[in-house]
Amino acid sequence: MSQPGESLRDRKKRRTRAALERATVRLAAERGYDHVTVEEIAAEADVSVRTFFNYFASKDEALIGADPEAGPRMAERILAAPDDVTPFQAYRDSILAEITDELNNARDLWLLRKDVLMQRPDLLVRAFANSAEYEQLLASAVGQRAGLPESHLYPRLLVAAGSAAFRCAVTRWALDDSVALGDVVGDALDLFGTGLAHVPHHHEGGTS
Amino acid sequence: MSQPGESLRDRKKRRTRAALERATVRLAAERGYDHVTVEEIAAEADVSVRTFFNYFASKDEALIGADPEAGPRMAERILAAPDDVTPFQAYRDSILAEITDELNNARDLWLLRKDVLMQRPDLLVRAFANSAEYEQLLASAVGQRAGLPESHLYPRLLVAAGSAAFRCAVTRWALDDSVALGDVVGDALDLFGTGLAHVPHHHEGGTS
DNA sequence: CTGCAAAGTTGCACTCACTGCAAAACTATC
DNA sequence: GATAGTTTTGCAGTGAGTGCAACTTTGCAG
Structure with a gap:
């Protein structure tokens, strides 16, 4: 899971990315893909909407990850x-x-x-x-x-x-x-x- | 081109659809796909934006037609x-x-x-x-x-x-x-x- | 020709995905 | 602990796409 030569920064990034992916999939499975907004996903992963788009170019991308x-x-x-x-x-x-x-x-x-x-x-x-x-x-x-x-x-x-x-x-x-x-x-x-x-x-x- | 048992209504619909498709392709080829807005396409085809979406569910769809x-x-x-x-x-x-x-x-x-x-x-x-x-x-x-x-x-x-x-x-x-x-x-x-x-x-x- | 019903068009208000930019927070390094 | 490099965030804005209700056009029957 955690690589050897990985800085705190890198670890955080991996964690955030994974959290966003998880949140997207979880919420989409629960409520249906288009009844979930990026705002909700970002909130679930404890980051801002803008940060979501720093990791994924689109909602689609986050779902598949x-x-x-x-x-x-x-x-x-x-x-x-x-x-x-x-x-x-x-x-x-x-x-x-x-x-x-x-x-x-x-x-x-x-x-x-x-x-x-x-x-x-x-x-x-x-x-x-x-x-x-x-x-x-x-x-x-x-x-x-x-x-x-x-x-x-x-x-x-x-x-x-x-x-x-x-x-x-x-x-x-x-x-x-x-x-x-x-x-x-x-x-x-x-x-x-x-x-x-x-x-x-x-x-x-x-x-x- | 024009079918036999085709009413004026149907003919107009076909013409509008074709005009929208043409306009989309023409403008996209000319300026690049994402430098063309649906508003411009609709204007080119002489219909409202709303009408564009009565014919095509998305800009993508209109491009391929x-x-x-x-x-x-x-x-x-x-x-x-x-x-x-x-x-x-x-x-x-x-x-x-x-x-x-x-x-x-x-x-x-x-x-x-x-x-x-x-x-x-x-x-x-x-x-x-x-x-x-x-x-x-x-x-x-x-x-x-x-x-x-x-x-x-x-x-x-x-x-x-x-x-x-x-x-x-x-x-x-x-x-x-x-x-x-x-x-x-x-x-x-x-x-x-x-x-x-x-x-x-x-x-x-x-x-x- | 007229009037009525059905189908098509439009404007409007709204939601939401997504972007650029600049400021703020954070991490790494010396 | 100052400094340089990265990441996060807010904000303002663009544009796609939708639902709804009013309006216009077409089809048709009397």
Whole structure:
């Protein structure tokens, strides 16, 4: 939880950010996303409204609370993968790593978010819209590994497939969480991997 | 252009809607999306601000101007396809049909949108967020044809792949429009069809 | 043509997300 | 404990978006 070389300042910042994220999710789950104002969230987290916007560019962003370093981290991971790993596998691994990490740190928040996102599925799409800049970063990493020219569709498409997989997995998981979210995302990515041209067979507990 | 059984009222509505869409795209391309206010758009189209919001729920929506009947139309088309057509093919055809239609009616607008979307790629993502409700509709249609239970990932994933394909295709087409947008979308969908596990070969004018 | 009902338009008042700026509070460092 | 760098905050303002009630236009029937 608390890093070694972390100053008081950094610790406070992390705490405030986390408090705002928690407050947003908690209140939204309780009262419904658009019956909660930023003012209330800020009050709940004991900071001013202005400070809320120092941490998050929008209410949407605070609800999802995406780690701004996740994008760069994934890109690095993709580039660092061994040579015999395909770009697809590298990207798949980087996604699953982030997700398991996230769930280990904040599983409870995702259980609350689930309810909010079931009411407002568009918020999940918007969350990815906010990080549209990072898509470019990831696409470059994939493209580099794949040895494809900047103009090729494949990298962009693979990255977009990742968002789509995550999004669909959450929606699906929200309806029935008997399979862990990470596993559903994995299944979704595998479907993208083998192709959607043909309808997959419908077998029960398909975790892998 | 003008339908047969269309009253004066309906004609006026269509004209107003089109005028608002045009004004939004034109001004956004000219000055940049967020240096244009709804007030200016409404003025350009000779209606009140309030009327703007009678036609579009948000500025985003007006920029993309997605036909609200496109979703239902596609769903119908999917269900109406012959039995020997796979859900994938049926969905692919329904997308391409809409796109060719749209480009035939408003190619000029897309040339302007291109510039706006290059500056603000997130707007394209947001556009799909707005029509997140229709995703459910399309997923049901796909699921029905595929004979899969409501809970299965495949329909949702296929539909999301469609959005992703369109989105990536537009981004790619914005950088280099030597290949028609419809063809790029087709290529993207084919990649999803055959699977992303392996990097595709890079051949030049791949229209089909 | 007239008058009535339905649909569309508008203005108004309001809420709320979000931004820039400058002052105040706080933390780190020497 | 003074000083420099960061973070927090208040304030004033912009602009998106909504509900409501009045007003205008269109459709239609007598």
